[in-house]
Amino acid sequence: MISKKQIEGCEDCRECMNRAPYFQILSPEELEVINKDRYSVRYKAGEMILKQGTSATHVLSLIDGIVKIYIEGIGDKNLLLNLQKPWALLGGPGVHTDRRIHYSVAALTAVSICFIDIENFNKVMHMNCSFSNQLIGHISKQAVVLFDKMVSLTQKQMHGRMADGLIYLSNVFYGNDSFEMHLSRQEIADLTAMSKDSAIRILKDFERDGIISLNGSNLSIRDVDQLYDISRKG
Amino acid sequence: MISKKQIEGCEDCRECMNRAPYFQILSPEELEVINKDRYSVRYKAGEMILKQGTSATHVLSLIDGIVKIYIEGIGDKNLLLNLQKPWALLGGPGVHTDRRIHYSVAALTAVSICFIDIENFNKVMHMNCSFSNQLIGHISKQAVVLFDKMVSLTQKQMHGRMADGLIYLSNVFYGNDSFEMHLSRQEIADLTAMSKDSAIRILKDFERDGIISLNGSNLSIRDVDQLYDISRKG
DNA sequence: AAAAAAAAATGATGTATATCGATCTATATG
């Protein structure tokens, strides 16, 4: 099912690394360790990149495209944690603990990924303290976002959660009031912890009230103030 | 309101450090940096130790007693993240990012805390790579637990969530099927993301069904299998 | 020990949300 194909300009990944912010702190020798055993894979939209529950053998560097990170929960319900774009570093907490993948990653668009050997990655972590500390900052930032998400999902009701979800997409991820939705209604439901039917209903409510407009796969925030108001009031 | 009092045997905190697992990896010189400017404070049950929103100036080492870590959410609702006992290291993700406290910490029993200057802590993080990497493992473990909690709170209904909460208390935290509850019903509600009234109701349900027994502040798990069954079925 | 205050318990009621079934639309397929 998975289409593997080397992409151009990434045979020797040193060029990519210069662009990937996390690796800019590394010396040429450390970069060489990362680069060793490294390979890149191209995925089509919809394909799964990491499967929750498998063992963690690589750290992933997202070179091109958009992916979703989600936890496969109870029954067939998913919890969509966030989206990622280049140059995100993927792999999850398991890389530094039990060597298990704790969340699934799937491509939302065509995607290029570089796979870095976990042993080589660890080697560099032991060679370069600043790299480790930079990583701690990175992980900590994600934790703060997770805290906010937890509060939103457990303490707000549907309209508030949907507002938070849309604010995440427009402000945090796409950085634009108008953006192409790479998510299905089901995936929006997974992002906001509600049923698909409810997600559809709330989006329609927002459209009726002039808060957003929907054209095919495009979504525009029309009334940012009202959206923030709904987010605040829960 | 806060009662400060130096506790015995902790004037020079080097002895405590030998017992605190996180510091055992440090050399005497590095330990000396941590120890510099360090001081300890004793709290009474109920007192607040860290207040969400204030600036992070210290990393806290829990020497004695039990504390709760919680996020002050919407309105006056709290989200209880977990409990901590010695020798937990507290401070939160803000220590490595925006120097803000992202969760509140309050004493559930009488508590002794050592305050480590954040600058000194960072100095050691730059001196000792293994210390940083150990910290990454520590933070990652917490993230995994947080993932599970998120799934429980967003995808299970009340009985399932309460089962998870009780399993956390008995298995993970107290390590015993029978334990003294240091939490009020409101705090159990905060732990399981439901209203106080509902928490009371579910606990009574469990008692009626012979799953637990409640005597004053003591709680005993009577039927572990059934508890796990309820947790699984959501 | 008595009084006051806080926490716990419980029933009645309202509401937010999930679920189900049916229809409609858009996209893929032969």
Next chain:
DNA sequence: CATATAGATCGATATACATCATTTTTTTTT
């Protein structure tokens, strides 16, 4: 082009849960 298939939409219904009011129990204070 016709058909199949998946996704989106929407109304009706059921239910999980919060809220409120009241009573009981426990804890604290005098």
